[in-house]
Amino acid sequence: MRSSYPAGGFGGNNFEGMWQALEELRTRFEKPSGTRAGRGEVRSAVLALLAERPMHGYQIIREIEERSGGRWKPSAGSVYPTLQLLADEGTISAEESNGRKIYSLTEAGREEASAAEASAPWEPAGQGSGAGFAALPKAGVELAQAAAQVGRTGSPEQVQEAVAVLDEARRRLYSILAQG
Numbered sequence: 001m002r003s004s005y006p007a008g009g010f011g012g013n014n015f016e017g018m019w020q021a022l023e024e025l026r027t028r029f030e031k032p033s034g035t036r037a038g039r040g041e042v043r044s045a046v047l048a049l050l051a052e053r054p055m056h057g058y059q060i061i062r063e064i065e066e067r068s069g070g071r072w073k074p075s076a077g078s079v080y081p082t083l084q085l086l087a088d089e090g091t092i093s094a095e096e097s098n099g100r101k102i103y104s105l106t107e108a109g110r111e112e113a114s115a116a117e118a119s120a121p122w123e124p125a126g127q128g129s130g131a132g133f134a135a136l137p138k139a140g141v142e143l144a145q146a147a148a149q150v151g152r153t154g155s156p157e158q159v160q161e162a163v164a165v166l167d168e169a170r171r172r173l174y175s176i177l178a179q180g
Contacts, residue, residue, distance in 0.1 A: 041121040042074050042082045047105070048121070050092060051113040054104035057083055068122035143169070 065073040091109040150162040
């Protein structure tokens with residue numbers, strides 16, 4: 001994480017560096033509702049939803065928010081231009097119904113949707129419910145909060161013990177990556 005970590009580690013009286021590192025960890029893991037999606041994710045989400053049934057734009061926004069557990073709520077400013085682009089490409093068609101445009105996939109759209117990855121963009125790859133990957137940032141934030149609590153209220157011995165636990169956790173996390 002850049003140069004947030006103090007050069008001399010967290011031992012001694014370097015609690016300022018620890019708080020700075022913990023705050024950076026927290027902000028990296030927290031993803032507020034409505035944050036931007038990666039390039040192409042709105043398109044993939046729209047195609048995945050329209051493959052299930054025709055919808056209007058607001059339904060698409062609500063469905064993405066609901067299926068992502070509130071972690072992703074695309075704005076109308078990203079969904080409606082995507083719908084227009086897909087219509088211009090002939091991937092979807094729009095039909096007026098009760099004053100709203102209802103979008104559905106064309107044959108070309110069905111082909112593109114079926115050729116897309118098996119998981120929808122609101123679901124991490126390989127996760128049916130999305131709970132697996134979503135648990136990692138939450139666990140990281142909770143770990144940072146526990147470490148901060150030890151730093152605020154623990155004795156010097158407890159702080160040193162916590163540093164050793166965190167060092168071991170870091171080594172074990174890297175060993176998980178090294179296995180695969």
